[in-house]
Amino acid sequence: MIKGRVTKIESKDYYILSDAGEIVRCSLPGKFKNQFNKGKGKQYKLDIVAVGDFVTVNLNKDGTGSIAKIEERKNQLSRKALRLKGGSVRGERLEQVVASNIDNIFIVSSIVGPKINNKVIDRILVAAESSKINCNIIINKIDLDKSSKTEYWKKFYEAVGYKVFCTSALEKIGISELHTYLTGKVNLFWGASGVGKSSVLNVLFPHLSLKTGRISDYSSKGQHTTVTSIMELVGGKTFVVDTPGIREIDPFGIQKIDLAHYFLDFVPYIDNCKFNTCTHFHEPGCAVIDAVENDEISIERYESYINLLDTIEDGMNF
Ligand SMILES: Nc1nc2c(ncn2[C@@H]2O[C@H](COP(=O)(O)OP(=O)(O)OP(=O)(O)O)[C@@H](O)[C@H]2O)c(=O)[nH]1
Ligand SMILES: [Mg+2]
Numbered sequence: 409m410i411k412g413r414v415t416k417i418e419s420k421d422y423y424i425l426s427d428a429g430e431i432v433r434c435s436l437p438g439k440f441k442n443q444f445n446k447g448k449g450k451q452y453k454l455d456i457v458a459v460g461d462f463v464t465v466n467l468n469k470d471g472t473g474s475i476a477k478i479e480e481r482k483n484q485l486s487r488k489a490l491r492l493k494g495g496s497v498r499g500e501r502l503e504q505v506v507a508s509n510i511d512n513i514f515i516v517s518s519i520v521g522p523k524i525n526n527k528v529i530d531r532i533l534v535a536a537e538s539s540k541i542n543c544n545i546i547i548n549k550i551d552l553d554k555s556s557k558t559e560y561w562k563k564f565y566e567a568v569g570y571k572v573f574c575t576s577a578l579e580k581i582g583i584s585e586l587h588t589y590l591t592g593k594v595n596l597f598w599g600a601s602g603v604g605k606s607s608v609l610n611v612l613f614p615h616l617s618l619k620t621g622r623i624s625d626y627s628s629k630g631q632h633t634t635v636t637s638i639m640e641l642v643g644g645k646t647f648v649v650d651t652p653g654i655r656e657i658d659p660f661g662i663q664k665i666d667l668a669h670y671f672l673d674f675v676p677y678i679d680n681c682k683f684n685t686c687t688h689f690h691e692p693g694c695a696v697i698d699a700v701e702n703d704e705i706s707i708e709r710y711e712s713y714i715n716l717l718d719t720i721e722d723g724m725n726f
């Protein structure tokens with residue numbers, strides 16, 4: 409028996425980095441799936457094992473292994489899975505675990521190519537915030553910024569309360585500051601396809617040689633260079649997780665009443681609303697709406713909030 413950590417999952421193969429530093433290809437015995445499907449009689453979750461999980465493995469004679477035990481997760485980053493036929497109840501959507509046991513999430517966006525989209529960033533931020541994992545923003549491709557938009561969005565998200573790194577993987581700008589910040593931690597890179605997640609990781613840790621795409625491919629939809637999440641030990645206790653670009657993001661497990669908690673800039677106001685059930689939409693005496701009117705909360709962030717509120721089904725915990 410050995411202990412290790414799940415670094416990659418490819419269909420039914422689980423790649424475990426053992427404590428001794430070796431990669432062992434493992435299978436997941438059927439008994440885990442059976443346990444999983446008990447309870448409500450339906451499968452509510454998709455991912456029994458996720459990248460980042462700590463596991464115990466029984467070794468086979470041929471060097472492969474079989475997962476025997478999965479440790480409880482310290483935390484997990486989730487999103488709603490795409491709709492699966494027969495996999496859900498009343499159209500409710502399942503939870504997809506992107507990775508577990510993470511210290512830092514870096515939400516990566518490029519300033520252009522693809523153009524920065526604050527609505528998309530805000531959606532990803534909500535999914536990240538609801539996992540209660542320390543969240544940061546990277547604005548990449550600043551070498552392509554011809555109109556100092558980078559500075560605008562950096563200030564914008566710093567005002568919300570985030571640490572913002574501005575980088576160019578191409579010209580190696582902002583890399584050492586990022587390197588210092590993430591050393592010794594488990595760091596996950598998340599964001600849309602083509603923003604440069606893999607490229608920034610390659611510049612941070614040149615021995616990685618993660619696959620990266622061609623810029624021209626990203627003007628046409630559906631290009632994903634990275635296809636599965638991969639966790640890499642990059643030295644000492646530092647791990648990075650490169651993830652496939654997200655095209656559509658729906659945060660998982662959030663109710664209307666809770667959504668505002670994941671907008672850091674709303675949090676100082678929400679206790680001052682007249683009704684404690686306020687969803688900050690049309691209710692009288694709403695302190696959040698007052699703050700928007702007084703320019704204390706930006707209209708862009710409020711619009712993002714209303715957009716997201718609209719996508720949460722009434723009374724559903726999904
Ligand atoms: N000009 C410029 N191009 C960059 C920069 N970073 C990445 N690119 C280019 O952008 C394209 C996409 O980069 P990737 O690193 O593959 O993007 P990704 O976010 O990993 O994409 P997915 O794996 O599909 O999610 C590649 O052509 C990179 O060379 C940058 O800082 N400046
Ligand atoms: Mg990639």
Ligand SMILES: [Zn+2]
Binds near residue numbers: 682688691694
């Ligand atoms: Zn309110």
